[in-house]
Amino acid sequence: MRDDLLRSACFAALDRLRARFGEELPYAEALAPGFQFDGRRVPFLNYQKGIYRAAAQTGPAALSINTSANSPYDDAATEAGLVYAYRAGSIDQADNRALRAAFDTAVPLVYFVSHRPGWYQPEYPCYVIEDDPHARRVLVARGTIRLLEPYLSDDPLDRAYALREARVRLHQGRFRGLVLPAYRDRCAICSLRESRLLDAAHITADADPGGAAEIRNGVSLCSIHHRAYDNDLVAIDPDYRVHIAPRLLEDEDGPMLELLKTFQGQRIILPTRVNARPDRERLAARFERFSAA
Ligand SMILES: [Zn+2]
Structure with a gap:
Protein backbone atom coordinates (compact mmCIF):
# COMPACT_ATOMS: atom_id res chain seq x y z
CA MET A 1 0.00 0.00 0.00
CA ARG A 2 2.98 2.30 0.47
CA ASP A 3 4.60 1.38 -2.87
CA ASP A 4 7.96 1.15 -1.12
CA LEU A 5 9.66 -0.78 -3.92
CA LEU A 6 8.39 1.51 -6.63
CA ARG A 7 9.46 4.56 -4.65
CA SER A 8 12.96 3.21 -4.09
CA ALA A 9 13.25 2.33 -7.81
CA CYS A 10 12.31 5.95 -8.55
CA PHE A 11 14.93 7.36 -6.13
CA ALA A 12 17.61 5.02 -7.49
CA ALA A 13 16.82 6.09 -11.06
CA LEU A 14 17.09 9.75 -10.00
CA ASP A 15 20.45 9.03 -8.31
CA ARG A 16 21.75 7.68 -11.60
CA LEU A 17 20.39 10.61 -13.60
CA ARG A 18 21.96 13.11 -11.18
CA ALA A 19 25.32 11.35 -11.50
CA ARG A 20 25.03 11.77 -15.25
CA PHE A 21 23.39 15.19 -15.64
CA GLY A 22 24.05 17.01 -12.35
CA GLU A 23 21.58 18.48 -9.86
CA GLU A 24 19.31 19.96 -12.49
CA LEU A 25 17.78 17.49 -14.94
CA PRO A 26 16.68 18.29 -18.50
CA TYR A 27 13.08 17.10 -18.82
CA ALA A 28 13.21 15.86 -22.42
CA GLU A 29 16.47 13.96 -22.19
CA ALA A 30 16.51 12.72 -18.59
CA LEU A 31 12.98 12.63 -17.18
CA ALA A 32 10.61 12.07 -20.07
CA PRO A 33 11.75 8.44 -20.60
CA GLY A 34 10.65 7.62 -17.02
CA PHE A 35 12.10 4.72 -14.98
CA GLN A 36 11.72 0.96 -15.10
CA PHE A 37 9.76 -0.83 -12.43
CA ASP A 38 8.56 -4.41 -12.52
CA GLY A 39 9.02 -4.59 -16.28
CA ARG A 40 7.11 -1.42 -17.02
CA ARG A 41 7.97 2.16 -17.76
CA VAL A 42 6.82 4.57 -15.07
CA PRO A 43 6.80 8.37 -15.58
CA PHE A 44 8.52 10.49 -12.89
CA LEU A 45 6.09 13.37 -12.84
CA ASN A 46 3.13 15.03 -14.47
CA TYR A 47 4.24 18.58 -15.23
CA GLN A 48 0.76 19.65 -16.26
CA LYS A 49 -0.91 18.66 -13.01
CA GLY A 50 1.74 19.14 -10.36
CA ILE A 51 0.57 16.31 -8.13
CA TYR A 52 1.32 12.90 -9.60
CA ARG A 53 0.39 9.34 -8.69
CA ALA A 54 1.64 6.66 -11.10
CA ALA A 55 -0.77 4.20 -12.69
CA ALA A 56 1.61 1.40 -11.63
CA GLN A 57 1.08 2.23 -7.93
CA THR A 58 -1.19 0.19 -5.68
CA GLY A 59 -1.12 2.67 -2.80
CA PRO A 60 -3.11 5.92 -2.66
CA ALA A 61 -0.30 8.45 -2.10
CA ALA A 62 1.40 10.69 -4.68
CA LEU A 63 4.82 9.67 -6.01
CA SER A 64 5.90 13.20 -6.87
CA ILE A 65 4.87 16.82 -6.84
CA ASN A 66 6.32 19.61 -8.94
CA THR A 67 6.41 23.35 -9.39
CA SER A 68 6.64 25.06 -12.76
CA ALA A 69 9.25 27.63 -13.77
CA ASN A 70 6.73 30.43 -13.32
CA SER A 71 5.43 29.44 -9.89
CA PRO A 72 8.01 30.95 -7.57
CA TYR A 73 8.87 28.60 -4.71
CA ASP A 74 10.55 31.50 -2.87
CA ASP A 75 7.40 32.38 -0.97
CA ALA A 76 6.99 28.67 -0.41
CA ALA A 77 10.15 28.12 1.63
CA THR A 78 9.19 28.91 5.22
CA GLU A 79 10.93 28.10 8.50
CA ALA A 80 8.59 25.16 9.06
CA GLY A 81 8.86 23.59 5.61
CA LEU A 82 8.03 24.05 1.95
CA VAL A 83 4.44 25.09 1.37
CA TYR A 84 2.65 23.26 -1.43
CA ALA A 85 -0.88 24.26 -2.44
CA TYR A 86 -3.72 21.89 -3.27
CA ARG A 87 -5.02 21.87 -6.81
CA ALA A 88 -8.13 23.86 -7.57
CA GLY A 89 -11.43 22.10 -7.00
CA SER A 90 -12.62 19.84 -4.23
CA ILE A 91 -10.22 18.89 -1.45
CA ASP A 92 -11.21 15.30 -2.25
CA GLN A 93 -10.53 15.59 -5.96
CA ALA A 94 -8.19 12.76 -7.12
CA ASP A 95 -4.91 14.72 -7.09
CA ASN A 96 -5.62 16.39 -3.76
CA ARG A 97 -6.54 12.99 -2.36
CA ALA A 98 -3.15 11.62 -3.51
CA LEU A 99 -1.35 14.59 -1.92
CA ARG A 100 -3.22 14.23 1.36
CA ALA A 101 -2.70 10.46 1.37
CA ALA A 102 1.06 11.15 1.36
CA PHE A 103 0.51 12.78 4.74
CA ASP A 104 -1.70 9.98 6.09
CA THR A 105 0.69 7.22 5.01
CA ALA A 106 3.92 9.17 5.71
CA VAL A 107 5.57 7.91 2.51
CA PRO A 108 8.63 9.55 0.90
CA LEU A 109 8.08 11.37 -2.37
CA VAL A 110 9.98 13.53 -4.87
CA TYR A 111 9.58 17.30 -5.09
CA PHE A 112 10.58 18.44 -8.59
CA VAL A 113 11.37 22.16 -8.56
CA SER A 114 11.71 23.97 -11.87
CA HIS A 115 13.87 27.08 -12.08
CA ARG A 116 13.62 27.47 -15.83
CA PRO A 117 11.42 25.92 -18.51
CA GLY A 118 12.35 22.35 -19.37
CA TRP A 119 14.58 21.73 -16.33
CA TYR A 120 13.83 20.18 -12.94
CA GLN A 121 15.81 19.87 -9.72
CA PRO A 122 14.58 16.81 -7.80
CA GLU A 123 14.49 16.95 -3.99
CA TYR A 124 14.05 13.54 -2.36
CA PRO A 125 13.11 11.94 -0.10
CA CYS A 126 10.53 14.55 0.89
CA TYR A 127 7.65 14.03 3.29
CA VAL A 128 4.32 15.75 3.75
CA ILE A 129 4.53 16.70 7.42
CA GLU A 130 1.36 18.76 7.75
CA ASP A 131 -1.99 18.84 5.98
CA ASP A 132 -4.19 21.91 6.25
CA PRO A 133 -7.46 21.39 4.33
CA HIS A 134 -8.79 24.81 5.43
CA ALA A 135 -5.83 26.70 4.00
CA ARG A 136 -5.77 24.11 1.16
CA ARG A 137 -2.09 23.42 1.48
CA VAL A 138 0.44 20.94 2.83
CA LEU A 139 3.86 21.41 4.33
CA VAL A 140 6.73 19.40 2.83
CA ALA A 141 10.05 18.57 4.54
CA ARG A 142 13.27 17.13 3.19
CA GLY A 143 14.34 13.82 4.81
CA THR A 144 17.52 11.81 4.37
CA ILE A 145 18.40 8.32 3.22
CA ARG A 146 19.51 6.21 6.16
CA LEU A 147 20.75 2.63 5.74
CA LEU A 148 19.42 2.90 2.19
CA GLU A 149 15.93 3.70 3.51
CA PRO A 150 14.30 7.12 3.19
CA TYR A 151 14.04 8.55 6.65
CA LEU A 152 12.51 11.57 8.35
CA SER A 153 14.07 12.42 11.69
CA ASP A 154 11.92 13.12 14.78
CA ASP A 155 14.55 15.52 16.04
CA PRO A 156 13.54 19.15 15.34
CA LEU A 157 17.21 20.11 15.00
CA ASP A 158 17.84 17.47 12.33
CA ARG A 159 14.70 18.56 10.57
CA ALA A 160 15.68 22.22 10.63
CA TYR A 161 19.13 21.34 9.30
CA ALA A 162 17.74 19.24 6.43
CA LEU A 163 15.31 22.01 5.57
CA ARG A 164 18.01 24.68 5.59
CA GLU A 165 20.09 22.52 3.27
CA ALA A 166 17.16 22.04 0.93
CA ARG A 167 16.55 25.81 0.88
CA VAL A 168 20.18 26.55 0.06
CA ARG A 169 20.10 23.99 -2.76
CA LEU A 170 16.89 25.44 -4.16
CA HIS A 171 18.25 28.97 -3.89
CA GLN A 172 21.40 27.95 -5.78
CA GLY A 173 19.32 26.15 -8.35
CA ARG A 174 17.18 29.22 -8.94
CA PHE A 175 20.25 31.46 -9.29
CA ARG A 176 21.72 29.05 -11.82
CA GLY A 177 18.42 28.96 -13.70
CA LEU A 178 18.51 32.76 -13.98
CA VAL A 179 22.15 33.23 -14.89
CA LEU A 180 23.08 30.37 -17.24
CA PRO A 181 20.41 30.98 -19.90
CA ALA A 182 21.44 34.67 -20.07
CA TYR A 183 24.89 33.48 -21.20
ZN1 LIG B 1 35.81 28.79 -18.35
Missing part, protein backbone atom coordinates in the same frame (compact mmCIF):
# COMPACT_ATOMS: atom_id res chain seq x y z
CA ARG A 184 23.34 30.85 -23.44
CA ASP A 185 24.91 28.16 -21.25
CA ARG A 186 28.51 29.18 -21.83
CA CYS A 187 31.44 30.13 -19.61
CA ALA A 188 31.76 33.93 -19.86
CA ILE A 189 35.55 33.63 -19.91
CA CYS A 190 36.44 30.58 -22.02
CA SER A 191 33.02 30.05 -23.68
CA LEU A 192 32.94 26.36 -22.71
CA ARG A 193 29.48 25.08 -23.44
CA GLU A 194 28.83 22.04 -21.25
CA SER A 195 26.11 22.68 -18.71
CA ARG A 196 27.40 19.95 -16.36
CA LEU A 197 30.61 21.97 -15.98
CA LEU A 198 28.93 25.37 -15.61
CA ASP A 199 28.04 27.29 -12.45
CA ALA A 200 26.39 30.58 -11.65
CA ALA A 201 29.18 32.43 -9.81
CA HIS A 202 28.30 35.21 -7.35
CA ILE A 203 30.13 38.52 -7.81
CA THR A 204 29.32 39.62 -4.26
CA ALA A 205 29.33 36.43 -2.15
CA ASP A 206 25.82 35.34 -1.19
CA ALA A 207 26.70 35.49 2.50
CA ASP A 208 27.61 39.21 2.21
CA PRO A 209 25.13 42.08 2.22
CA GLY A 210 24.26 42.84 -1.39
CA GLY A 211 24.99 39.25 -2.35
CA ALA A 212 21.48 38.63 -3.55
CA ALA A 213 20.68 35.87 -6.03
CA GLU A 214 19.77 38.32 -8.77
CA ILE A 215 20.98 38.03 -12.30
CA ARG A 216 23.19 41.16 -12.13
CA ASN A 217 25.13 39.63 -9.24
CA GLY A 218 25.98 36.57 -11.32
CA VAL A 219 28.31 35.40 -14.07
CA SER A 220 28.16 32.05 -15.83
CA LEU A 221 31.56 30.36 -15.36
CA CYS A 222 32.97 26.88 -15.91
CA SER A 223 34.13 24.99 -12.80
CA ILE A 224 37.77 25.99 -13.24
CA HIS A 225 37.07 29.67 -13.83
CA HIS A 226 34.53 29.71 -10.99
CA ARG A 227 37.08 28.27 -8.55
CA ALA A 228 39.74 30.63 -9.84
CA TYR A 229 37.36 33.61 -9.52
CA ASP A 230 36.36 32.70 -5.96
CA ASN A 231 40.03 32.46 -5.03
CA ASP A 232 41.10 35.72 -6.71
CA LEU A 233 43.27 33.91 -9.24
CA VAL A 234 41.13 35.36 -12.01
CA ALA A 235 39.23 38.66 -11.88
CA ILE A 236 36.81 40.64 -14.03
CA ASP A 237 37.19 44.42 -13.95
CA PRO A 238 34.26 46.89 -14.24
CA ASP A 239 34.93 47.13 -18.00
CA TYR A 240 34.35 43.40 -18.26
CA ARG A 241 38.01 42.55 -18.92
CA VAL A 242 39.67 39.44 -17.58
CA HIS A 243 42.70 39.68 -15.30
CA ILE A 244 44.88 36.74 -14.35
CA ALA A 245 46.71 36.85 -11.01
CA PRO A 246 50.37 37.91 -11.52
CA ARG A 247 51.41 34.80 -9.66
CA LEU A 248 49.84 32.62 -12.37
CA LEU A 249 51.12 34.77 -15.23
CA GLU A 250 54.70 34.36 -14.05
CA ASP A 251 54.32 30.63 -13.58
CA GLU A 252 55.08 28.04 -16.21
CA ASP A 253 53.33 24.80 -15.55
CA GLY A 254 52.11 23.01 -18.62
CA PRO A 255 49.44 23.52 -21.27
CA MET A 256 46.43 24.07 -18.97
CA LEU A 257 48.02 27.06 -17.27
CA GLU A 258 49.21 28.44 -20.64
CA LEU A 259 45.62 28.26 -21.83
CA LEU A 260 44.36 30.07 -18.72
CA LYS A 261 46.88 32.87 -19.32
CA THR A 262 45.61 33.52 -22.85
CA PHE A 263 42.41 35.09 -21.45
CA GLN A 264 44.36 37.95 -19.86
CA GLY A 265 42.91 41.30 -21.03
CA GLN A 266 40.14 39.66 -23.03
CA ARG A 267 36.52 40.83 -22.65
CA ILE A 268 34.07 38.37 -21.19
CA ILE A 269 31.04 37.15 -23.09
CA LEU A 270 28.09 39.30 -22.04
CA PRO A 271 24.36 38.63 -22.05
CA THR A 272 22.61 40.36 -24.94
CA ARG A 273 20.09 41.88 -22.53
CA VAL A 274 21.73 44.92 -20.95
CA ASN A 275 19.89 44.53 -17.65
CA ALA A 276 21.16 40.95 -17.36
CA ARG A 277 24.82 42.03 -17.49
CA PRO A 278 27.01 41.98 -14.39
CA ASP A 279 26.60 45.04 -12.19
CA ARG A 280 29.66 47.30 -12.67
CA GLU A 281 29.62 48.53 -9.08
CA ARG A 282 29.74 45.03 -7.74
CA LEU A 283 32.50 44.14 -10.22
CA ALA A 284 34.48 47.21 -9.10
CA ALA A 285 34.21 46.31 -5.42
CA ARG A 286 35.21 42.77 -6.17
CA PHE A 287 38.07 43.87 -8.44
CA GLU A 288 39.52 46.00 -5.65
CA ARG A 289 39.85 42.92 -3.51
CA PHE A 290 41.72 41.15 -6.34
CA SER A 291 44.05 44.11 -6.90
CA ALA A 292 44.84 44.28 -3.21
CA ALA A 293 45.70 40.58 -3.04
Whole structure:
Protein backbone atom coordinates (compact mmCIF):
# COMPACT_ATOMS: atom_id res chain seq x y z
CA MET A 1 0.00 0.00 0.00
CA ARG A 2 2.98 2.30 0.47
CA ASP A 3 4.60 1.38 -2.87
CA ASP A 4 7.96 1.15 -1.12
CA LEU A 5 9.66 -0.78 -3.92
CA LEU A 6 8.39 1.51 -6.63
CA ARG A 7 9.46 4.56 -4.65
CA SER A 8 12.96 3.21 -4.09
CA ALA A 9 13.25 2.33 -7.81
CA CYS A 10 12.31 5.95 -8.55
CA PHE A 11 14.93 7.36 -6.13
CA ALA A 12 17.61 5.02 -7.49
CA ALA A 13 16.82 6.09 -11.06
CA LEU A 14 17.09 9.75 -10.00
CA ASP A 15 20.45 9.03 -8.31
CA ARG A 16 21.75 7.68 -11.60
CA LEU A 17 20.39 10.61 -13.60
CA ARG A 18 21.96 13.11 -11.18
CA ALA A 19 25.32 11.35 -11.50
CA ARG A 20 25.03 11.77 -15.25
CA PHE A 21 23.39 15.19 -15.64
CA GLY A 22 24.05 17.01 -12.35
CA GLU A 23 21.58 18.48 -9.86
CA GLU A 24 19.31 19.96 -12.49
CA LEU A 25 17.78 17.49 -14.94
CA PRO A 26 16.68 18.29 -18.50
CA TYR A 27 13.08 17.10 -18.82
CA ALA A 28 13.21 15.86 -22.42
CA GLU A 29 16.47 13.96 -22.19
CA ALA A 30 16.51 12.72 -18.59
CA LEU A 31 12.98 12.63 -17.18
CA ALA A 32 10.61 12.07 -20.07
CA PRO A 33 11.75 8.44 -20.60
CA GLY A 34 10.65 7.62 -17.02
CA PHE A 35 12.10 4.72 -14.98
CA GLN A 36 11.72 0.96 -15.10
CA PHE A 37 9.76 -0.83 -12.43
CA ASP A 38 8.56 -4.41 -12.52
CA GLY A 39 9.02 -4.59 -16.28
CA ARG A 40 7.11 -1.42 -17.02
CA ARG A 41 7.97 2.16 -17.76
CA VAL A 42 6.82 4.57 -15.07
CA PRO A 43 6.80 8.37 -15.58
CA PHE A 44 8.52 10.49 -12.89
CA LEU A 45 6.09 13.37 -12.84
CA ASN A 46 3.13 15.03 -14.47
CA TYR A 47 4.24 18.58 -15.23
CA GLN A 48 0.76 19.65 -16.26
CA LYS A 49 -0.91 18.66 -13.01
CA GLY A 50 1.74 19.14 -10.36
CA ILE A 51 0.57 16.31 -8.13
CA TYR A 52 1.32 12.90 -9.60
CA ARG A 53 0.39 9.34 -8.69
CA ALA A 54 1.64 6.66 -11.10
CA ALA A 55 -0.77 4.20 -12.69
CA ALA A 56 1.61 1.40 -11.63
CA GLN A 57 1.08 2.23 -7.93
CA THR A 58 -1.19 0.19 -5.68
CA GLY A 59 -1.12 2.67 -2.80
CA PRO A 60 -3.11 5.92 -2.66
CA ALA A 61 -0.30 8.45 -2.10
CA ALA A 62 1.40 10.69 -4.68
CA LEU A 63 4.82 9.67 -6.01
CA SER A 64 5.90 13.20 -6.87
CA ILE A 65 4.87 16.82 -6.84
CA ASN A 66 6.32 19.61 -8.94
CA THR A 67 6.41 23.35 -9.39
CA SER A 68 6.64 25.06 -12.76
CA ALA A 69 9.25 27.63 -13.77
CA ASN A 70 6.73 30.43 -13.32
CA SER A 71 5.43 29.44 -9.89
CA PRO A 72 8.01 30.95 -7.57
CA TYR A 73 8.87 28.60 -4.71
CA ASP A 74 10.55 31.50 -2.87
CA ASP A 75 7.40 32.38 -0.97
CA ALA A 76 6.99 28.67 -0.41
CA ALA A 77 10.15 28.12 1.63
CA THR A 78 9.19 28.91 5.22
CA GLU A 79 10.93 28.10 8.50
CA ALA A 80 8.59 25.16 9.06
CA GLY A 81 8.86 23.59 5.61
CA LEU A 82 8.03 24.05 1.95
CA VAL A 83 4.44 25.09 1.37
CA TYR A 84 2.65 23.26 -1.43
CA ALA A 85 -0.88 24.26 -2.44
CA TYR A 86 -3.72 21.89 -3.27
CA ARG A 87 -5.02 21.87 -6.81
CA ALA A 88 -8.13 23.86 -7.57
CA GLY A 89 -11.43 22.10 -7.00
CA SER A 90 -12.62 19.84 -4.23
CA ILE A 91 -10.22 18.89 -1.45
CA ASP A 92 -11.21 15.30 -2.25
CA GLN A 93 -10.53 15.59 -5.96
CA ALA A 94 -8.19 12.76 -7.12
CA ASP A 95 -4.91 14.72 -7.09
CA ASN A 96 -5.62 16.39 -3.76
CA ARG A 97 -6.54 12.99 -2.36
CA ALA A 98 -3.15 11.62 -3.51
CA LEU A 99 -1.35 14.59 -1.92
CA ARG A 100 -3.22 14.23 1.36
CA ALA A 101 -2.70 10.46 1.37
CA ALA A 102 1.06 11.15 1.36
CA PHE A 103 0.51 12.78 4.74
CA ASP A 104 -1.70 9.98 6.09
CA THR A 105 0.69 7.22 5.01
CA ALA A 106 3.92 9.17 5.71
CA VAL A 107 5.57 7.91 2.51
CA PRO A 108 8.63 9.55 0.90
CA LEU A 109 8.08 11.37 -2.37
CA VAL A 110 9.98 13.53 -4.87
CA TYR A 111 9.58 17.30 -5.09
CA PHE A 112 10.58 18.44 -8.59
CA VAL A 113 11.37 22.16 -8.56
CA SER A 114 11.71 23.97 -11.87
CA HIS A 115 13.87 27.08 -12.08
CA ARG A 116 13.62 27.47 -15.83
CA PRO A 117 11.42 25.92 -18.51
CA GLY A 118 12.35 22.35 -19.37
CA TRP A 119 14.58 21.73 -16.33
CA TYR A 120 13.83 20.18 -12.94
CA GLN A 121 15.81 19.87 -9.72
CA PRO A 122 14.58 16.81 -7.80
CA GLU A 123 14.49 16.95 -3.99
CA TYR A 124 14.05 13.54 -2.36
CA PRO A 125 13.11 11.94 -0.10
CA CYS A 126 10.53 14.55 0.89
CA TYR A 127 7.65 14.03 3.29
CA VAL A 128 4.32 15.75 3.75
CA ILE A 129 4.53 16.70 7.42
CA GLU A 130 1.36 18.76 7.75
CA ASP A 131 -1.99 18.84 5.98
CA ASP A 132 -4.19 21.91 6.25
CA PRO A 133 -7.46 21.39 4.33
CA HIS A 134 -8.79 24.81 5.43
CA ALA A 135 -5.83 26.70 4.00
CA ARG A 136 -5.77 24.11 1.16
CA ARG A 137 -2.09 23.42 1.48
CA VAL A 138 0.44 20.94 2.83
CA LEU A 139 3.86 21.41 4.33
CA VAL A 140 6.73 19.40 2.83
CA ALA A 141 10.05 18.57 4.54
CA ARG A 142 13.27 17.13 3.19
CA GLY A 143 14.34 13.82 4.81
CA THR A 144 17.52 11.81 4.37
CA ILE A 145 18.40 8.32 3.22
CA ARG A 146 19.51 6.21 6.16
CA LEU A 147 20.75 2.63 5.74
CA LEU A 148 19.42 2.90 2.19
CA GLU A 149 15.93 3.70 3.51
CA PRO A 150 14.30 7.12 3.19
CA TYR A 151 14.04 8.55 6.65
CA LEU A 152 12.51 11.57 8.35
CA SER A 153 14.07 12.42 11.69
CA ASP A 154 11.92 13.12 14.78
CA ASP A 155 14.55 15.52 16.04
CA PRO A 156 13.54 19.15 15.34
CA LEU A 157 17.21 20.11 15.00
CA ASP A 158 17.84 17.47 12.33
CA ARG A 159 14.70 18.56 10.57
CA ALA A 160 15.68 22.22 10.63
CA TYR A 161 19.13 21.34 9.30
CA ALA A 162 17.74 19.24 6.43
CA LEU A 163 15.31 22.01 5.57
CA ARG A 164 18.01 24.68 5.59
CA GLU A 165 20.09 22.52 3.27
CA ALA A 166 17.16 22.04 0.93
CA ARG A 167 16.55 25.81 0.88
CA VAL A 168 20.18 26.55 0.06
CA ARG A 169 20.10 23.99 -2.76
CA LEU A 170 16.89 25.44 -4.16
CA HIS A 171 18.25 28.97 -3.89
CA GLN A 172 21.40 27.95 -5.78
CA GLY A 173 19.32 26.15 -8.35
CA ARG A 174 17.18 29.22 -8.94
CA PHE A 175 20.25 31.46 -9.29
CA ARG A 176 21.72 29.05 -11.82
CA GLY A 177 18.42 28.96 -13.70
CA LEU A 178 18.51 32.76 -13.98
CA VAL A 179 22.15 33.23 -14.89
CA LEU A 180 23.08 30.37 -17.24
CA PRO A 181 20.41 30.98 -19.90
CA ALA A 182 21.44 34.67 -20.07
CA TYR A 183 24.89 33.48 -21.20
CA ARG A 184 23.34 30.85 -23.44
CA ASP A 185 24.91 28.16 -21.25
CA ARG A 186 28.51 29.18 -21.83
CA CYS A 187 31.44 30.13 -19.61
CA ALA A 188 31.76 33.93 -19.86
CA ILE A 189 35.55 33.63 -19.91
CA CYS A 190 36.44 30.58 -22.02
CA SER A 191 33.02 30.05 -23.68
CA LEU A 192 32.94 26.36 -22.71
CA ARG A 193 29.48 25.08 -23.44
CA GLU A 194 28.83 22.04 -21.25
CA SER A 195 26.11 22.68 -18.71
CA ARG A 196 27.40 19.95 -16.36
CA LEU A 197 30.61 21.97 -15.98
CA LEU A 198 28.93 25.37 -15.61
CA ASP A 199 28.04 27.29 -12.45
CA ALA A 200 26.39 30.58 -11.65
CA ALA A 201 29.18 32.43 -9.81
CA HIS A 202 28.30 35.21 -7.35
CA ILE A 203 30.13 38.52 -7.81
CA THR A 204 29.32 39.62 -4.26
CA ALA A 205 29.33 36.43 -2.15
CA ASP A 206 25.82 35.34 -1.19
CA ALA A 207 26.70 35.49 2.50
CA ASP A 208 27.61 39.21 2.21
CA PRO A 209 25.13 42.08 2.22
CA GLY A 210 24.26 42.84 -1.39
CA GLY A 211 24.99 39.25 -2.35
CA ALA A 212 21.48 38.63 -3.55
CA ALA A 213 20.68 35.87 -6.03
CA GLU A 214 19.77 38.32 -8.77
CA ILE A 215 20.98 38.03 -12.30
CA ARG A 216 23.19 41.16 -12.13
CA ASN A 217 25.13 39.63 -9.24
CA GLY A 218 25.98 36.57 -11.32
CA VAL A 219 28.31 35.40 -14.07
CA SER A 220 28.16 32.05 -15.83
CA LEU A 221 31.56 30.36 -15.36
CA CYS A 222 32.97 26.88 -15.91
CA SER A 223 34.13 24.99 -12.80
CA ILE A 224 37.77 25.99 -13.24
CA HIS A 225 37.07 29.67 -13.83
CA HIS A 226 34.53 29.71 -10.99
CA ARG A 227 37.08 28.27 -8.55
CA ALA A 228 39.74 30.63 -9.84
CA TYR A 229 37.36 33.61 -9.52
CA ASP A 230 36.36 32.70 -5.96
CA ASN A 231 40.03 32.46 -5.03
CA ASP A 232 41.10 35.72 -6.71
CA LEU A 233 43.27 33.91 -9.24
CA VAL A 234 41.13 35.36 -12.01
CA ALA A 235 39.23 38.66 -11.88
CA ILE A 236 36.81 40.64 -14.03
CA ASP A 237 37.19 44.42 -13.95
CA PRO A 238 34.26 46.89 -14.24
CA ASP A 239 34.93 47.13 -18.00
CA TYR A 240 34.35 43.40 -18.26
CA ARG A 241 38.01 42.55 -18.92
CA VAL A 242 39.67 39.44 -17.58
CA HIS A 243 42.70 39.68 -15.30
CA ILE A 244 44.88 36.74 -14.35
CA ALA A 245 46.71 36.85 -11.01
CA PRO A 246 50.37 37.91 -11.52
CA ARG A 247 51.41 34.80 -9.66
CA LEU A 248 49.84 32.62 -12.37
CA LEU A 249 51.12 34.77 -15.23
CA GLU A 250 54.70 34.36 -14.05
CA ASP A 251 54.32 30.63 -13.58
CA GLU A 252 55.08 28.04 -16.21
CA ASP A 253 53.33 24.80 -15.55
CA GLY A 254 52.11 23.01 -18.62
CA PRO A 255 49.44 23.52 -21.27
CA MET A 256 46.43 24.07 -18.97
CA LEU A 257 48.02 27.06 -17.27
CA GLU A 258 49.21 28.44 -20.64
CA LEU A 259 45.62 28.26 -21.83
CA LEU A 260 44.36 30.07 -18.72
CA LYS A 261 46.88 32.87 -19.32
CA THR A 262 45.61 33.52 -22.85
CA PHE A 263 42.41 35.09 -21.45
CA GLN A 264 44.36 37.95 -19.86
CA GLY A 265 42.91 41.30 -21.03
CA GLN A 266 40.14 39.66 -23.03
CA ARG A 267 36.52 40.83 -22.65
CA ILE A 268 34.07 38.37 -21.19
CA ILE A 269 31.04 37.15 -23.09
CA LEU A 270 28.09 39.30 -22.04
CA PRO A 271 24.36 38.63 -22.05
CA THR A 272 22.61 40.36 -24.94
CA ARG A 273 20.09 41.88 -22.53
CA VAL A 274 21.73 44.92 -20.95
CA ASN A 275 19.89 44.53 -17.65
CA ALA A 276 21.16 40.95 -17.36
CA ARG A 277 24.82 42.03 -17.49
CA PRO A 278 27.01 41.98 -14.39
CA ASP A 279 26.60 45.04 -12.19
CA ARG A 280 29.66 47.30 -12.67
CA GLU A 281 29.62 48.53 -9.08
CA ARG A 282 29.74 45.03 -7.74
CA LEU A 283 32.50 44.14 -10.22
CA ALA A 284 34.48 47.21 -9.10
CA ALA A 285 34.21 46.31 -5.42
CA ARG A 286 35.21 42.77 -6.17
CA PHE A 287 38.07 43.87 -8.44
CA GLU A 288 39.52 46.00 -5.65
CA ARG A 289 39.85 42.92 -3.51
CA PHE A 290 41.72 41.15 -6.34
CA SER A 291 44.05 44.11 -6.90
CA ALA A 292 44.84 44.28 -3.21
CA ALA A 293 45.70 40.58 -3.04
ZN1 LIG B 1 35.81 28.79 -18.35
